[in-house]
Structure formats: structure tokens, C-alpha cells
Amino acid sequence: MKKLRSAREITFFYFAVVAIAMITIHFSLVESTVDELELLNAQNALEHKTEQAINKLQNTPSELQYITKTSQSYVGLANVPKHFDIKDDLPYNKAVEVYQPNGYATDYFVMKSLMTERNGHHADLYTFYFDEIYEFSEDQIFKENIKQAIISVILLVITLMIVMLISRRLNHPLSVLTHQLQHRSANDLSPIVLPHGVKTQELTMLVDSLNQYQNRIKLSIERERAFNRYASHELRTPLMVIKGTTSLLAHSSAPEFIEKQRERLFSACEEMNDFVTTLLSLTREENLNELQNRELTKEELEEVVQSHLHLLKNKPVECRIELIHSIDVKIPKTSLKILVGNLLKNAFACTEKGSVVISVTPSRISIIDTGIGSEKKPRGVEGYGLGLLIARDICHKYGYEFDLLNNPYGGCCAQISIQPDQ
Structure with missing residues (x-):
């Protein structure tokens, strides 16, 4: 037979599953939020840097690049330094995140824009954006998040201990009730007393249902005992008639006398049959409808x-x-x-x-x-x-x-x- 788990074990299992799910969802939401904020910040910064670079390069046609402390802009893919590993199929006016080779940290963001030169020709402008301060802040955010996660785990453990104590207190009356029923005599049909402790609605309903069930058993036993009393009372007369008739049959063989005694026997048997039918109906449950x-x-x-x-x-x-x-x-x-x-x-x-x-x-x-x-x-x-x-x-x-x-x-x-x- 498969081993059944206790209520405390089931409570611990489901609480652990919920806690792990909550921590996982928390980490996922924080990471997703940080990534979205980083991309939004880069998009806004690149749009601003691109506008600055276009104004600068249009005023100095001989210049093919514009470099600041946090950004670099180049006219045409051919003028982009080789260490920027980018492709020509970048979408226009959209910040794209580029990761370091064999690394996890963000190296830079790049945006490809369309620039109109003074001679009326169009050229692609590649703007690269670097934000070391934001990257450092991102690391700090993750570290703080780890601290919060540790605190959350500690709080969850404390909460689990409290839940287990509450579960133990709630299940204690049920354990007491089980112990009472195990040590209860088979002939003891007295009402079951509600155990001391936390009286929940479910426990009260269970005790009431058990008492109702015991009461039905008690009534069934009483009906069986009543049947014995009723049978001895009701069957006494027809049995005496049968006994007396059989004794009389030994004293005469006249046909009329025998016929009369036969009718008495038949009547007594019919009476007994009616008594037994009625008494059985009293001692069993029937559908009166x-x-x-x-x-x-x-x-x-x-x-x-x-x-x-x-x-x-x-x-x-x-x-x-x-x-x-x-x-x-x-x-x-x-x-x-x-x-x-x-x-x-x-x-x-x-x-x-x-x-x-x-x-x-x-x-x-x-x-x-x-x-x-x-x-x-x-x-x-x-x-x-x-x-x-x-x-x-x-x-x-x-x-x-x-x-x-x-x-x-x-x-x-x-x-x-x-x-x-x-």
C-alpha cells in the first residue's frame, strides 16, 4: 500500500513549491525590468548623441567621425573601427545591445541612422554608446537584489515554521479524535465529544457526522432488539394455537374436527406471517414514498x-x-x-x-x-x-x-x- 503523507508534510511540500516559484518569479521580474530600463536609457541617449553627431558632421563635411566621452559616431560602415563587430543589416533608429565576446556584461549599444550630407547625398551614421556608470549601477542593483532574495528566503523559512506550528495546532484535535476512536469500545455508541483545542468548522462537522452515523447504528441495534421483543410478544398466541391444535388432532380423527383444526392452523400461520412481515418492516429502513x-x-x-x-x-x-x-x-x-x-x-x-x-x-x-x-x-x-x-x-x-x-x-x-x- 502506498505510504500516505501527513498533513504537515503536504503543507511543507506545497509551501516550498510556492516559495521557490515566488523567488524565481521575483528574480525574473527584476532582471527583465533592469534590462528594459537599460535599453530605454540607451535608446534615449543614442537618439540624443546621434542628433549631436549629425549637427557636428554636417557643419564639418571633411570629418567622418564624431567622438565624445560616452559615444562615438562614424559615417559609413567602412569608417567604423574593426574592433566594433557589427553587421550592415542593423535596423534604423533602434538601439541594439552588443555583448562582449565570451562574456555576460554589456559592452556597448549601437544605433544605425540615416544622415543627409550637404551635397544632398545620404549616408549611414553608426553611433556607439558606452555607459560605464549605468553598468556599474546595474551590478549594484543585482547585488542588492541578491541581498533582498536572501532576506526573502529567511522570511519564508520563518513563515514556514509559523505555518507548520499553526498546522500542528490545527491538526492536534484531529489526532486526539483519532486516538479516541482507536481506543473506543466497539459497544460504546455514546456521542463523541469534540476534542479540546482549536475548534474548526470542519472538525465540528466531522464529529457531528460521526455522531449521526453512530446514532443510525444505535437505532439499527435497537430495532433488532425490538424485533426480538416484538416477536416473542406477537408470536406467542399463534404458537400456542398451533401447539393446542396439534394436541387436539391426536384425540380425534373425525373429518369435520380435522377440517376445523386445519382452519385454525392455517389462520395461525397467516397471523404469524403477518406479524413477521410487519415486524421486519419495523426493523429495516424502507422507501415509504x-x-x-x-x-x-x-x-x-x-x-x-x-x-x-x-x-x-x-x-x-x-x-x-x-x-x-x-x-x-x-x-x-x-x-x-x-x-x-x-x-x-x-x-x-x-x-x-x-x-x-x-x-x-x-x-x-x-x-x-x-x-x-x-x-x-x-x-x-x-x-x-x-x-x-x-x-x-x-x-x-x-x-x-x-x-x-x-x-x-x-x-x-x-x-x-x-x-x-x-
Whole structure:
């Protein structure tokens, strides 16, 4: 596996690249500026010297050269001394820089101009310009530039040290966070605390994202544990039916009796299948947008009531359905069956006499009983609180609100509130 660099190493590398680039650009700009200034100075000086030479030579036709302290002018290429190594194809009125043989310093500048003599003939005038003072100044400029470059390098090194210290301070909380995660127990899903030090926006976002991820894992584990609790609660009844039915089959071989027990077995298996389907849906994430609105019918509610009427055996309790208005729901039939079934089982268990009413309005499904109320737990009933917990989880899963309220005149009311857009 390729070795990964630390943030400090990457910072040092990129800072060094930028520093070298800045120094190189600085030297290039200084050298280019000095060359441009030297050429501009030579152009102006040569134009001035050429004008002086033309005036002088026109007044003295016999003279073919004009020499001053810093310049020399010659009429015609033939009169130019041999040590001036120039060619005849020089451009007119433009300063040309000529370097020393095998050297780097500028020797002189030359300009070729067109001169009109007194007799009307035209001749080429070659003017050479020497500026030792400027050359000396140019050397001084480069020396000063080198000093500035050294100072710049020192400042860059100091800046790099400061940047590395800042980088170390910024990365310290991240190193602490890494150490915490490495030594954190696999079962520890408590929120991660933001490390001490410089609290940056990026570090805060990282810790928040890790906490959200841990929370999803925690919820997933809780769903798995809830599945075990729900399964033991919901599957107990159909398993007891299956066990009892198989025991009864050993005592009779009458066809009618066997058919009746077969139907009980089939019903128990269907109930178990519905329970498992719903419980699995509670413990896994689903795309609820794929669910379609459907109409809740009275027949669907009657089927749920019929499957739990045996709990009212020998009780003077009336159960009725009041479907005042049709309602659309966005929940699978099996999930609704378990939701309403759990609330009915609790209502039947808490009511010794009176009535249990399933009331359906456009925005609410209510199970109203005349029992002992929500503050007391019915005797001899297993899984009472777990049944309500299952109902709450199903409502939460499908975006419904669940409330358990006491009635003013006794009993309680379990309400499932349907959102208008559902």
C-alpha cells in the first residue's frame, strides 16, 4: 500500500513549491525590468548623441567621425573601427545591445541612422554608446537584489515554521479524535465529544457526522432488539394455537374436527406471517414514498375485530365500528392489522363491561373503551405495555401520531392521527 503523507508534510511540500516559484518569479521580474530600463536609457541617449553627431558632421563635411566621452559616431560602415563587430543589416533608429565576446556584461549599444550630407547625398551614421556608470549601477542593483532574495528566503523559512506550528495546532484535535476512536469500545455508541483545542468548522462537522452515523447504528441495534421483543410478544398466541391444535388432532380423527383444526392452523400461520412481515418492516429502513394511498374499509376493520373477539368471551362487552366517513391511509394492510389489533387487545383486556368502539373520521382512527383507563394495568395480561410500544413504533414508522388519553367518564381512548397529506 502506498505510504500516505501527513498533513504537515503536504503543507511543507506545497509551501516550498510556492516559495521557490515566488523567488524565481521575483528574480525574473527584476532582471527583465533592469534590462528594459537599460535599453530605454540607451535608446534615449543614442537618439540624443546621434542628433549631436549629425549637427557636428554636417557643419564639418571633411570629418567622418564624431567622438565624445560616452559615444562615438562614424559615417559609413567602412569608417567604423574593426574592433566594433557589427553587421550592415542593423535596423534604423533602434538601439541594439552588443555583448562582449565570451562574456555576460554589456559592452556597448549601437544605433544605425540615416544622415543627409550637404551635397544632398545620404549616408549611414553608426553611433556607439558606452555607459560605464549605468553598468556599474546595474551590478549594484543585482547585488542588492541578491541581498533582498536572501532576506526573502529567511522570511519564508520563518513563515514556514509559523505555518507548520499553526498546522500542528490545527491538526492536534484531529489526532486526539483519532486516538479516541482507536481506543473506543466497539459497544460504546455514546456521542463523541469534540476534542479540546482549536475548534474548526470542519472538525465540528466531522464529529457531528460521526455522531449521526453512530446514532443510525444505535437505532439499527435497537430495532433488532425490538424485533426480538416484538416477536416473542406477537408470536406467542399463534404458537400456542398451533401447539393446542396439534394436541387436539391426536384425540380425534373425525373429518369435520380435522377440517376445523386445519382452519385454525392455517389462520395461525397467516397471523404469524403477518406479524413477521410487519415486524421486519419495523426493523429495516424502507422507501415509504413507494406506498400508495388506499381506502380503509369497514370490512378490513371487521376482519381485525373478528380475529380478537375470543378475548371478550364471557364478558358483557359490545364491540362496534363507527365508520363516519371514508378515510385514505398510507400503510400496508398487515401493518394496520397489527396496529389496530394491538390496540383492540389492550382495550378488550382493560374492559370488563361496557363497550369498545372503533371510530373512523377523515383525520383520525380512535379505539374508545369503558375500561379501567390508561393509568392502571389490567391483571393477568402479558405484554400490555409492549403492545402499546409496538403501536407507537408502527405509527412512527408511517408518519402517524399516536396518543393514549383517558376519557372523562372512565376508560381511555387510543387515537391514531392521520396527516392531511396522507
